[in-house]
Amino acid sequence: MKFSTDALLSFKRAFRFLGASCAVRPLPLLLLLLLPLLLLPLLSARPAVPSRADLVIINGAEPESLDPAIITGQADGRVVRALFEGLTRINPTNAAPEPGLAHRWEISPDGTTYTFHLRTNAAWSTGQPITAEDVVYSWIRVLDPNTAADYAGQLFFLKNGEEFNSGRIKDPAQVGVRALDAHTVRAELTGPTPFFLDLCAFPTLAVAPKFAIEKHGDRWVVMPPMPVSGAYELVEWRLQDRIRVRRNPRYWDAANVHSSVVDFLSMDSPMTAINLYLTGRADIIWDKSLVPGQLMDALRRRPDCHTFDYLGTLFYRYNVTRKPFDDVRVRRALALAVDKRRIVEKITRGGERVAAHFTPRGMPVYDPPAGLDYDPDQARKLLAQAGFPGGKGFPVFQYLFNTGKTDEQISVEIQAMWQRELGIRMELRQAEWKVYLVALRALDYDVGRSSWVGDYNDPNTFLDMFMSNNGNNRTGWKSTRYDELVREGNRQTDPRLREKFLREAETLLVRDELPIVPLYFYAGIHFYDSARIEGIHPNLIDEHPVYAIRKKRGSEPVSSNR
């Protein structure tokens, strides 16, 4: 792997320039120092950036990969969903699973066996047919320890999936997925999994090209042409620049793919995103992290700002293994003294909803329980009962949080609220991201800021994380009753009965035991002009298939709408 000649040339240029500058006399030296200005024309000589894409989307952080088995981030997922399809895909309007590469399926009465029938006209963008063998290969590859997929857990619902991933079973044939014939796949699950069809639309379970992966190994996604199964194929991927895709003519539903060339811009700075959007260089901003929080109140008044509910909760954890947070009265007292309304109205200002419970509203067949409201009087009483009247004797403790302006502002608010209402002193401990994660995981904190975004549209994606042995628990709180309730709930085939169990579990979480305190539910935010762009519909998982998005006919790109 050598540097491109481009890079080598630039190197040489740099050194020649320097070598010259120190060997010559003063006046020419001055002129030579200005020499780099001559490099300006070189910029135009670089591979010409093709004309503006039909649709320019500001997508979020740079994707870690475009390999469906490897990615974990939401921004990565949005691009990968355009490139790769699974057995199902999500409906652009309501985000429910609908037929993708499989055009129909049967589910056994006990809900543990799924039989998928693939489309016979499904083909890779390079021409080869997509077969049941490809599906089995893709899923086994996610579980294969050598792939080292972070999200392998999404396939632990398959029989022997976890065992194969951990290396306890070596034979992939024992995993519960097999091809019955060229166009039929059968999946056997460990138990009824009501959200399995949602999972099939999740990027991790998308179908990836065996022939390309076996040929190029880990680098298959940067080796053109990359065979894809989805609506778009990759044209170019320049890091920190853009991912350009164009319509895949071999996609089974190509007739309904509306924009032929789409650019995904990756960036980290919200100000830059807004500037590009306002000057007409981008059509859509659809990542929450790219909306400048401090301007939210002004931006929300614009007609091209669209806010909606989605599956994300900001909360804080208690480390229940540390005194005095082992006392549930202390945990509840602190929770009651947080004025969440002030936080969403004064700080975040993006239309977030105050959270009394952990799971956001709106998931199918689940109504979350009532939690705790703001009640500083009750809080003071509880704190006194716990032995700290007026906060006397309460040890100085730390609030752990990560870098980020909004999180910093929220923590500063909470610090002041507890000081004012309860008379207790808290120090803020802002930590660099990885340090923050290590501290949370090692329970090296007192109270810690946390957040969670659901992977699929089901309360389980929120509730299973506080099971005793879940790696995401990170509170030290272990409740056999909670574990029992979640497990029992997931065994039910009757959705109403399941809701009853899960609700009871969540009640433990947000009212009775309180290892965590939810603060607010995130609001999804998009910027696009609905007079010009159509096909984006708000939904809880904030996923919007690119193939359905298009510019309205006759709409001209605005140069600037200041």
Next chain:
Amino acid sequence: MVEDREAEEAGGGETMASAVALAARHSPRPSVRAWRRFQRNRPALVSLGFLLLLAGFIVLWPWLSPFSESSMSNAQFQPPDGRHWCGTDIHGRDVLTRMAYGARISLLVGAVGAGVSLLIGVTWGAVAGYVGGRWDALLMRCVDILYALPSVVFVIVLIATLEGLLKSWLTRVAGTNFASSARLLFLFAGLGAVSWLTMARIVRGQVLSLRHRAFVEASRALGASHARILWHHILPNVWGVVIVYLTLTVPSVILYESFLSYLGLGIQPPMASWGSLIAEGAAQLNPIRMYWWLIVCPATMLVTTLLALNFLGDGLRDALDPRAGA
């Protein structure tokens, strides 16, 4: 060719001039002469006055101000008025008060950076340039290595390995109030580690050029010790560039602090520094809406202070110049 001959002749004329310089240095009471020269420098005097006022403001304001550094209110984003002279921020905190507290951190950071740069950087560079040869190579390669290693990683490691220890030690020795300033010490260590490197290079470059000058050779021939030559003959000719580079180091470390804070490695909220206030205010430079006071107030304060510091430095430089006339 012609040029070379001229340069040689020019070099020949140097002995005379440096003899004059030597004489000037040995005239009585050089400090008095320096002070006189300084007094004649109007901008430097004004700058000194401004800096004294600023010091007074920093010390006294916390007592005079009706607000405390972290007291919040519902008066969010108030533009400047009679009550809040520099307006309020998102938490309804008084910006002027935060600037006064922030000044302590920023000026301390600047002073530490400049101090380390002066003590270590100048000594290191002067010794390397004067001794030359193998020692020069060794000392300068150390500088190169330190310069090449990523200082951010260094600070992360420092904080991760030592913060807990230092904190518990501080708590034992000085109580919990001081324990929270542990992070500040690491900030200083991190800033100190990088602030002197360029200074060392620059001083070494100057000393290399000075050490073979006629007046240095002359005093060496007269049997002066190396320390004496360095201190009396070489360093006085370097002070000018040292002062100028010091005044450049102060803004760069103050801004570097805000970068570390942005990465979560600097000061802990709700503390403020000028750098972090300006970084916060920079978000106001947008086409949607500007709370202009959040950027204008802290930036004005930083810029005037640094301007004063630079003009003061220029005054000092002229006053200390061994070759300047009376």
Next chain:
Amino acid sequence: MYFLKRAIFLLPLLLLISALAFALVRVAPGGPFDKEREPSTPDIERNLKAKYHLDEPLWQQYLRYLGGLARGDFGPSLKYRSHTVNDIIAQGLPVSLILGLLAFGFAQGVGIPLGFYTAVRKGEWGDWVGSFLAILAVCVPGFVVGPLLVMVFAIHLGWLPVALWESPLHAVLPTLALGLYFSGRVARLMREGMLSTLHEGFITTARAKGLSEPAILIKHAFRLAVLPVVSYAGPLLADLLTGSFVIENIFRIPGIGVFLVNSTQNRDYPMIVGLVLLYAVLLLVLNLLVDLSYSVLDRRVKHG
């Protein structure tokens, strides 16, 4: 001779830097695979570590890394898992080099004449105004200058693009934002160098000989006066050529400056060490060139 000696020492020096960097990043808490979302089982993390040999003893990993280096391979990126460090440097470095050289040219092109002018006009209005501008440039950080330039020239006047890296026009604002700060520093150093040189004996001699003032200033004074600027140019150019985190972020430029900071935050070990090495090579070579130029500019400087 001196050059050869220094050049021979480059290699062991780079080895030492790579070893130090390699060890330093491992001491930092957290690893490349720590994420907000814990993998469902510890096995998943074990698989990840095994795949990238992070489960081996450190010395073995380092030897493996050196082996890769010998073949010109900086290893895989642990954050951008489909790319190698070579891929990322090959994509980003040319961009950073161009922007860095432009900014360097701007800093020197503006800084040196400004410093020269303020020194010659010392004590006059020209000096005050010039010095004021130079100090202003030093005090206002890139994260303020950048957005300010964008506001004025890209949004209100609409003359230049707000961000991205597509045409020569796109390079104008980033060059200004990056170069202004350094032009101020260069101007200050140049002024100082010039002031101290103007007092030198040989200038007096030259004047006595009746040489014209511009000839004195440019032919004789400039060579010595530029020394501090030259000393500073080595680290400055190395910094500029490896990109600027702030400027690349504001103008969304696909250089390697962003990776320099992000790889640290991501604990992307091969990426950090690779970029440190790249930076070190630039720095060492540039400083060597600077040291050589001393004897060219001032013939009394002898190396050895």
